Amino acid sequence: MTTTTQSTTDMGSQENLLSYFHLPEAIALRDRVRAWVRDNATNQGMAWEELGTTPKEVFQSLGRAGLLGMRHDPHWGGTNQGPVASVILAEELCRSTYSGMAEAVMIHADMSSTHLAHGGSDDMRARHLPAMIRGAEICGIAVTEPEAGSDLINLATRAEKRAGGYVLDGTKTYVTNALHGDLMVVAARTDPAAKPSRGISLFAVSTDTEGLSIRSMAKKHGMRSSDIAIMEFRGAHIRDEALLYQENCGFGAIMARFEDERLAVAAMSVGMAETAIQLSVDHVRARQAFGGTLWDLQATRQRLAWLKTQANAARALVHETAIRMARGENCQSEVLMAKPFAGEALLDIVRGCLQLHGGQGYLEGEAIERIGRDARVMTIGGGATEVLLEEVAKRM
Numbered sequence: 001m002t003t004t005t006q007s008t009t010d011m012g013s014q015e016n017l018l019s020y021f022h023l024p025e026a027i028a029l030r031d032r033v034r035a036w037v038r039d040n041a042t043n044q045g046m047a048w049e050e051l052g053t054t055p056k057e058v059f060q061s062l063g064r065a066g067l068l069g070m071r072h073d074p075h076w077g078g079t080n081q082g083p084v085a086s087v088i089l090a091e092e093l094c095r096s097t098y099s100g101m102a103e104a105v106m107i108h109a110d111m112s113s114t115h116l117a118h119g120g121s122d123d124m125r126a127r128h129l130p131a132m133i134r135g136a137e138i139c140g141i142a143v144t145e146p147e148a149g150s151d152l153i154n155l156a157t158r159a160e161k162r163a164g165g166y167v168l169d170g171t172k173t174y175v176t177n178a179l180h181g182d183l184m185v186v187a188a189r190t191d192p193a194a195k196p197s198r199g200i201s202l203f204a205v206s207t208d209t210e211g212l213s214i215r216s217m218a219k220k221h222g223m224r225s226s227d228i229a230i231m232e233f234r235g236a237h238i239r240d241e242a243l244l245y246q247e248n249c250g251f252g253a254i255m256a257r258f259e260d261e262r263l264a265v266a267a268m269s270v271g272m273a274e275t276a277i278q279l280s281v282d283h284v285r286a287r288q289a290f291g292g293t294l295w296d297l298q299a300t301r302q303r304l305a306w307l308k309t310q311a312n313a314a315r316a317l318v319h320e321t322a323i324r325m326a327r328g329e330n331c332q333s334e335v336l337m338a339k340p341f342a343g344e345a346l347l348d349i350v351r352g353c354l355q356l357h358g359g360q361g362y363l364e365g366e367a368i369e370r371i372g373r374d375a376r377v378m379t380i381g382g383g384a385t386e387v388l389l390e391e392v393a394k395r396m
């Protein structure tokens, strides 16, 4: 188990005077994701929002475009391009303005299937990773519970050892991709007598496991093109082979992989912020008022300039962190700063951008209205701002 990923391709391992984000392969990847977004999200995004999920065919299409295996070894069909590639993918998928789709994809590709890669047996990896990289199987991660969100160390779902396997009992909430997914990485307590952080294990659980029921949660405020579900385990038998990493080592594994997750979430915020600003610049340049356009009003220009400054600062922090991670540096603190900084900046930015759209920004179906709703979760999910800042403080 590692805390940072040393990637094997040029996009992560090479010293170069150019920022990794300006290397030809990074530019080519960005173009490839943009092309995928143009050909798929632009015309299908509204349908995903109405459906309340990103259909499996969309994952398959991303798989065919080679965009689901950037965190995975070529042996399984991946490209192992590392954190810079993940940031590019997250930013560009969010530029589609259908960030629910981006969330579903990043959770699958960067935040859950990676646990199989790092903690699964060869047999499990051989059975699932190629399918996940093709988008034929969808993965997710179930950590949160009704009584354990930010305080996840106190999770109560129990995995009791029995001959040949474990029996799971407990409830998981807010599980993205569970409703239509195939395999969920589930955190459960295997040693209730141990110190809370030493008694948690991770399991790869098939969504059709007997004793597991999965149902939709209430309709979400935003991120509507991804689904969230409640998973109820009642005497659900899983086999020994479902264990990831070693027994009772799950909490450390979650923490280690959180760095990749939080970097991806921070990059999503950057993509959303830059898109909101671009939409707003286009809007105010066209919108006629007081004998000119809204852009002609100094207050409008200066407000947008300030929002752009905030977005650039967030992007600089996220990109620098990704580059340092790609070089194999320990970036725990930087990721802990980048995620809340980008998320809080995004909230300021969408507030300003919605204001500049006037009533139009309040209409359902408008891209800026959707970004405004999607943005709200970015300071909550993947570690609330306060929780992460507390961790930053501990390291000061």
Ligand SMILES: Cc1cc2nc3c(=O)[nH]c(=O)nc-3n(C[C@H](O)[C@H](O)[C@H](O)COP(=O)(O)OP(=O)(O)OC[C@H]3O[C@@H](n4cnc5c(N)ncnc54)[C@H](O)[C@@H]3O)c2cc1C
Residues within 6 Å of the ligand: 107, 140, 141, 142, 143, 144, 148, 149, 150, 151, 173, 174, 175, 176, 177, 220, 223, 228, 377, 379, 380, 381, 382, 383, 384, 385, 386, 387, 390
């Ligand atoms: C759209 C969406 C998708 C999600 N997807 C997944 C998923 O796929 N898998 C999964 O396991 N979970 C998922 N979650 C759950 C998410 O990770 C939790 O919502 C998050 O960790 C916060 O937990 P909570 O909602 O229980 O809030 P709580 O823990 O109840 O916290 C509420 C608020 O209290 C404040 N707070 C909490 N702790 C502190 C502190 N120490 N100091 C100061 N203030 C504090 C923060 O403002 C926080 O937002 C998802 C959530 C959403 C909304």
